[in-house]
Amino acid sequence: xxxxxxxxxxxxxxxxxxxxxxxxxxxxxxxxxxxxxxxxxxxxxxxxxxxxxxxxxxxxxxxxxxxxxxxxxxxxxxxxxxxxxxxxxxxxxxxxxxxxxxxxxxxxxxxxxxxxxxxxxxxxxxxxxxxxxxxxxxxxxxxxxxxxxxxxxxxxxxxxxxxxxxxxxxxxxxxxxxxxxxxxxxxxxxxxxxxxxxxxxxxxxxxxxxxxxxxxxxxxxxxxxxxxxxxxxxxxxxxxxxxxxxxxxxxxxxxxxxxxxxxxxxxxxxxxxxxxxx
Amino acid sequence: xxxxxxxxxxxxxxxxxxxxxxxxxxxxxxxxxxxxxxxxxxxxxxxxxxxxxxxxxxxxxxxxxxxxxxxxxxxxxxxxxxxxxxxxxxxxxxxxxxxxxxxxxxxxxxxxxxxxxxxxxxxxxxxxxxxxxxxxxxxxxxxxxxxxxxxxxxxxxxxxxxxxxxxxxxxxxxxxxxxxxxxxxxxxxxxxxxxxxxxxxxxxxxxxxxxxxxxxxxxxxxxxxxxxxxxxxxxxxxxxxxxxxxxxxxxxxxxxxxxxxxxxxxxxxxxxxxxxxxxxxxxxxxxxxxxxxxxxxxxxxxxxxxxxxxxxxxxxxxxxxxxxxxxxxxxxxxxxxxxxxxxxxxxxxxxxxxxxxxxxxxxxxxxxxxxxxxxxxxxxxxxxxxxxxxxxxxxxxxxxxxxxxxxxxxxxxxxxxxxxxxxxxxxxxxxxxxxxxxxxxxxxxxxxxxxxxxxxxxxxxxxxx
Numbered sequence: 051x052x053x054x055x056x057x058x059x060x061x062x063x064x065x066x067x068x069x070x071x072x073x074x075x076x077x078x079x080x081x082x083x084x085x086x087x088x089x090x091x092x093x094x095x096x097x098x099x100x101x102x103x104x105x106x107x108x109x110x111x112x113x114x115x116x117x118x119x120x121x122x123x124x125x126x127x128x129x130x131x132x133x134x135x136x137x138x139x140x141x142x143x144x145x146x147x148x149x150x151x152x153x154x155x156x157x158x159x160x161x162x163x164x165x166x167x168x169x170x171x172x173x174x175x176x177x178x179x180x181x182x183x184x185x186x187x188x189x190x191x192x193x194x195x196x197x198x199x200x201x202x203x204x205x206x207x208x209x210x211x212x213x214x215x216x217x218x219x220x221x222x223x224x225x226x227x228x229x230x231x232x233x234x235x236x237x238x239x240x241x242x243x244x245x246x247x248x249x250x251x252x253x254x255x256x257x258x259x260x261x262x263x264x265x266x267x268x269x270x271x272x273x274x275x276x277x278x279x280x281x282x283x284x285x286x287x288x289x290x291x292x293x294x295x296x297x298x299x300x301x302x303x304x305x306x307x308x309x310x311x312x313x314x315x316x317x318x319x320x321x322x323x324x325x326x327x328x
Numbered sequence: 329x330x331x332x333x334x335x336x337x338x339x340x341x342x343x344x345x346x347x348x349x350x351x352x353x354x355x356x357x358x359x360x361x362x363x364x365x366x367x368x369x370x371x372x373x374x375x376x377x378x379x380x381x382x383x384x385x386x387x388x389x390x391x392x393x394x395x396x397x398x399x400x401x402x403x404x405x406x407x408x409x410x411x412x413x414x415x416x417x418x419x420x421x422x423x424x425x426x427x428x429x430x431x432x433x434x435x436x437x438x439x440x441x442x443x444x445x446x447x448x449x450x451x452x453x454x455x456x457x458x459x460x461x462x463x464x465x466x467x468x469x470x471x472x473x474x475x476x477x478x479x480x481x482x483x484x485x486x487x488x489x490x491x492x493x494x495x496x497x498x499x500x501x502x503x504x505x506x507x508x509x510x511x512x513x514x515x516x517x518x519x520x521x522x523x524x525x526x527x528x529x530x531x532x533x534x535x536x537x538x539x540x541x542x543x544x545x546x547x548x549x550x551x552x553x554x555x556x557x558x559x560x561x562x563x564x565x566x567x568x569x570x571x572x573x574x575x576x577x578x579x580x581x582x583x584x585x586x587x588x589x590x591x592x593x594x595x596x597x598x599x600x601x602x603x604x605x606x607x608x609x610x611x612x613x614x615x616x617x618x619x620x621x622x623x624x625x626x627x628x629x630x631x632x633x634x635x636x637x638x639x640x641x642x643x644x645x646x647x648x649x650x651x652x653x654x655x656x657x658x659x660x661x662x663x664x665x666x667x668x669x670x671x672x673x674x675x676x677x678x679x680x681x682x683x684x685x686x687x688x689x690x691x692x693x694x695x696x697x698x699x700x701x702x703x704x705x706x707x708x709x710x711x712x713x714x715x716x717x718x719x720x721x722x723x724x725x726x727x728x729x730x731x732x733x734x735x736x737x738x739x740x741x742x743x744x745x746x747x748x749x750x751x752x753x754x755x756x757x758x759x760x761x762x763x764x765x766x767x768x769x770x771x772x773x774x775x776x777x778x779x780x781x782x783x784x785x786x787x788x789x790x791x792x793x
Contacts, residue, residue, distance in 0.1 A: 073546050087503055093595065093604040094503075118604050134503040136540040266590050266605075269501050269542055270726030271511075271567035273584035283571055283578060288727055302578050305679035309580040313606030320601045 051131035052086075055108055060190040063115040064158045065124060066100060072107030074137045080165040081143030081260065081292055084111060085268040087134040088122045095119050096265045098237075098291075099138060100161040109137070112161035118317040139268045140291045143258070147174040149232035152224075153199075154180045154246050156217055156238020160191055162260070163237050167198045170235075176200050178224075178231070182217025182242070186210040217242060218249040225253045233258065236295065240304050247295035257295040261286045264309060278302050334438040337366040344659040348630050351515045351598055354656060355419070363448040367395045369433065370440045377430035378442060383776030384417075384484070386410045388427060388442055395445060404453040407446065412487035412530050413480065413775065415454060415522040416509055418447025421772045422650050454525050465533065466493035471789040474499060474557040476543045476729075479507020481563030481762030481774035483530050488782030489561075490533040494789060497557075499541040502594070507565055509771070511594035512586070512621065514628050517653075520593070544728030549736070549758060558792060559757050559785045562736075562744060563778055566763035568726040571719055572616070576673030581608065581681035585617070585625045585720035592628050607632070610716030614639050614684055616670055617720030618647035619768075623654060625718045626662050636662045637712070641669040641689050641702040667691070669702065671709065673717065684714045725764045743767055751781030759785055 056068035074084060083098045101110040115124045126132070143166050151170045155163040160181050171177050179199040183189050184207045196202045203220045204212025213220065217238070224231060234257040236246035243259040250257045263286045266272040270288040277284050278299035284290065340356040341347070347354050358366065370392045378388040387406050394403035407414045423429075423443035431439035471494045475486045478500035486496045504510050506523045531537060541547060549560055569584035571577055588607075591597040595605035609632040615625050618640035626636045638657070640647060643666045647654060658664070667689040674683035688708035691700035725742040737745045737754040744753055744760040751759040761777025763769055 073541065077546060091596075091603045093606075122604075134540050136501065136503075136542060137546065139542065139545055266587060266595065267502060267511075267567075269545075269567070269728060271569070272587040272590050273569040273571070274587040276571075276578055278578050283573065285568075299578075301679075305675075306578065306580050308679075309608065310606045313600065313608070317601045317604055317606060 051133060052135040053131045054126055054128055057128055060112065060158065060161065061188050063124075064112065064188075064190075065115070066110055066112045066161060067123070068108045068110045069132065069135055070107055071109045071135045071137075074109045074135065075102045075104045075107050078102035078104075078109055078138045079142035080145065080169040082138035082140050083268075083291060084109065084135055084137030085139060085265065086111070086132055086136070088119055088126075089133050092122065092133065093119050094134070094266055094268070096139070096262065096268060096287075098159075098162040098260065098262070099165070101165060109135075110161075112158050114158050117314050118320075121318065136268065139287060141289075143169065143235070143292060145169045145173050149175065150178065150230055151175040152178040152180065152221055152231050152234045154182075154217055154221065154234065154236040154238070154242075156182050156236075156242035157188070159237040160189075160195065163235070164191065164194060164198075166235060167195065171198045179203070180205065180217055180220050182206070182238070183211075184208065216245070218245050221246075222249050225250065225255065231255050234295075235259075235292075240300070240307060243295060244300040244304070247298070247300070251296050258292050259295040259298070260291045261293060261298075261303070262291070263303070263306065276306075332371070332433070332436065333369050334433070334436050336369070336438055336441050337362045337444075339441070339444050344661070347516065348660045351631055353519055354516050357451055358444055358448045363395065363445060364398075366441050367392050367445055369438075370396070371432060373432045375432060377432065378427040378440075381427040381430040383426065383772045384411050384779050386427075386446070391449060392440070392442075392445060395449060400449065400452050403449045407449055408529075410779075411775070412484055412533075413526045414446050415450035415526055416480070416518060417772055417775070418443050418445075418450050419518050419522070420513060422770055424651065426772065450522075454522070465491055468495070469493040469789065471495065471559075471792070472497070472557045473559045473561065473785060473789075474552040475561045475563065476549075477501075477507060477562070477564040477762075478505035478527070478537055479563060479565050479762065479774065480509065480771045481565070481778040482507070482561065483527065484775040484778035485561045485563060485761065485782045485785075486535045487530045487533055488779055489785060490530075490535045492782070492786045494786070496535045498535060498537045499543050499547070500537060500539050501542040503539055504594070505537050505539065511590045512624070514589070514593055514624050516627065516631070517624065542728065544732035548732045549729070549755075550733070553757055558789055559759065561751070561778070561781050561785060562729065562753070562758060562760040562764060563762045563774070564725065564729060564764050565774070566723045566725045566743075566768050568724045568742075569719070570721045570723060572670060572721065574670060574672050576675055576681065577719075579673055579675045579679060579681045581610065581715060582673060582717045582719065585615075585621045585718050586723065588625055588718050589621070589628065592632075598628075598632060608716065609634050610714070611635060612712075612714050613637070613716045613718065614670075614712060614714050615718045615720055616640075617722070618642065618649055619720060619722065620649045620653060621722075622720035623649045623657050625720050627653075627657055627660060629716075629718065630660050630662060634716070637665055638662060639665045639668050639670060639684075639686060639712075641667065642691065642699060643667055646699045667702065669704065673714075674711075680715070681717055682713070682715055684712045684717060685709055686712060723763075723768050729764075741767065749780065750784035751777055752784060757788070
């Protein structure tokens with residue numbers, strides 16, 4: 051069992067859990083993920099690693115309460131344990147001195163972009179971070195991001211904080227202006243990553259996205275995390291999770307993501323039932 | 329001398345109509361009388377071909393003799409001297425091509441039903457409150473061995489090494505031990521409680537099993553060797569599913585057999601929503617492939633309410649699946665389209681798979697596998713309405729170990745290069761066995777490899793100070 055040692059509600063329905071998992075903490079690197087299972091009847095779900103502390107033996111993950119697993123997770127607190135926690139899985143982010151790196155985060159991916167920003171900064175890059183959210187109440191960690199960013203740009207859909215508009219607009223302006231950007235890393239909902247890719251593509255800026263497909267084992271066995279990249283089938287768990295955004299077949303990926311929408315609703319209704327299952 | 333009885337005692341089974349509605353075991357096992365009657369057919373011949381035919385050399389005539397004498401504890405002890413997983417083997421071994429194929433009575437077309445007797449003994453023992461003592465365990469040697477993968481090869485190697493007095497830790501990437509026995513083989517062919525009882529037996533020998541540990545990620549082989557293990561046995565199997573690489577294959581509704589079977593068996597999606605893992609099951613399901621995995625997937629889909637068609641590019645004769653399982657599938661109402669190969673999938677307005685275009689094949693000259701090669705028939709394309717497809721074309725080793733262990737040597741398809749007799753790899757103190765060496769094969773051949781490697785590891789450890 052893997053005890054929860056700290057809980058931080060970043061914004062309503064988005065939580066950061068620090069989980070005791072010494073072996074995973076020893077090996078974790080920016081860009082990797084874990085698979086967890088809340089309890090005996092739980093599903094195995096992948097979550098990106100938001101932070102880790104090898105000395106403490108802890109790994110932090112962020113999740114939004116949307117489905118059965120994340121709802122069950124949200125009912126837990128400090129001192130509770132989750133049944134299984136496996137990792138670190140996937141390949142770490144390729145980190146080197148590229149020059150100027152633009153990091154784009156949509157929604158709660160702010161947390162997962164943090165370790166990448168830190169590593170890219172440490173490698174000597176000039177860091178532009180662009181964070182997008184629906185409104186100001188969904189923003190968090192601006193102070194932390196500011197610490198590792200040379201420029202921090204906030205955009206909200208309703209203009210309640212930072213610029214009004216979507217996350218792709220600031221980078222589009224920079225690229226149109228001819229600013230030098232050597233690499234873009236975009237993490238967030240699929241639609242946000244797809245539009246980030248479409249924005250940078252005409253300018254030929256290498257753009258990396260972190261794919262978050264449905265998974266079971268996370269070790270290359272089930273094949274449900276397949277992503278079509280440059281016409282080839284790749285497994286996000288062992289070949290990714292990061293891929294060249296311009297080579298991904300986004301429409302096929304996004305339709306795969308919708309595979310279980312009906313079942314997820316049914317399962318969640320059951321999970322929310324006050325008496326619990328059965 | 330009594331006259332030879334050439335009538336094998338049949339195994340009672342659930343009727344096809346009944347079993348296609350449930351996940352309970354299909355074969356019900358012998359009663360005590362049936363087991364005795366079948367055991368009495370063994371002529372205890374001098375040849376003992378059956379022992380030679382068994383990849384783990386179970387002392388078959390001896391356990392059958394104990395069964396005839398009604399000494400079930402002794403029969404169980406004999407079984408477990410050579411096989412830590414008799415309940416598994418009694419159910420899923422291809423006995424017809426191993427021990428039973430070389431039985432003296434096989435010449436008369438009526439070999440002793442060795443697998444069914446093995447199963448009877450194993451199940452009898454599981455029903456006893458006092459388990460058979462593991463038998464003679466060697467005194468602790470103080471040597472430590474890491475076994476990677478808790479599937480058939482790893483569990484067998486671990487049990488053998490523990491009996492030989494070594495301290496064994498098994499590292500398993502999933503949340504449960506058993507490997508393919510848990511995620512791959514359905515409940516109706518191999519109940520998960522049987523697998524777990526046999527895993528418990530392996531643990532009772534002193535084997536420590538660490539779950540949720542992905543070797544190649546969580547820990548590497550070099551870290552294990554540096555961290556106090558004197559030897560490593562690699563039994564991670566071949567899990568990476570192969571695909572057809574045809575149009576539409578990544579559409580929702582197209583599953584690998586591994587995904588489908590993992591959802592059903594490992595995650596118990598057949599009990600969704602009581603269990604959280606969902607599964608889509610179509611009304612018109614095609615399964616592509618002709619091996620045991622294809623049969624398992626097809627028969628699972630039937631139980632989930634689908635009409636199922638197996639599409640296989642050669643003819644029934646070349647199908648690699650066990651005949652018994654093909655017959656079970658036929659009885660359960662599964663249709664077979666032989667000499668047929670998919671060429672593309674179609675999708676509907678929701679991007680979900682809704683059709684499969686196939687072409688007819690004919691058999692040409694034999695290929696490298698010795699089977700006649702299927703050749704497409706020009707102009708023979710036709711469409712099948714399909715709302716779910718399961719691809720069961722086989723598997724390869726996944727790349728995690730290879731990437732994390734560059735000095736281990738691999739063959740072209742990602743299999744580890746290891747000595748056929750001993751399992752010794754080209755990396756110091758590392759052995760390998762099972763599907764990671766041979767490619768997808770049988771449970772029992774993986775167990776045989778685990779056992780052979782354990783013996784060689786034991787010799788190696790004895791030479792260390």
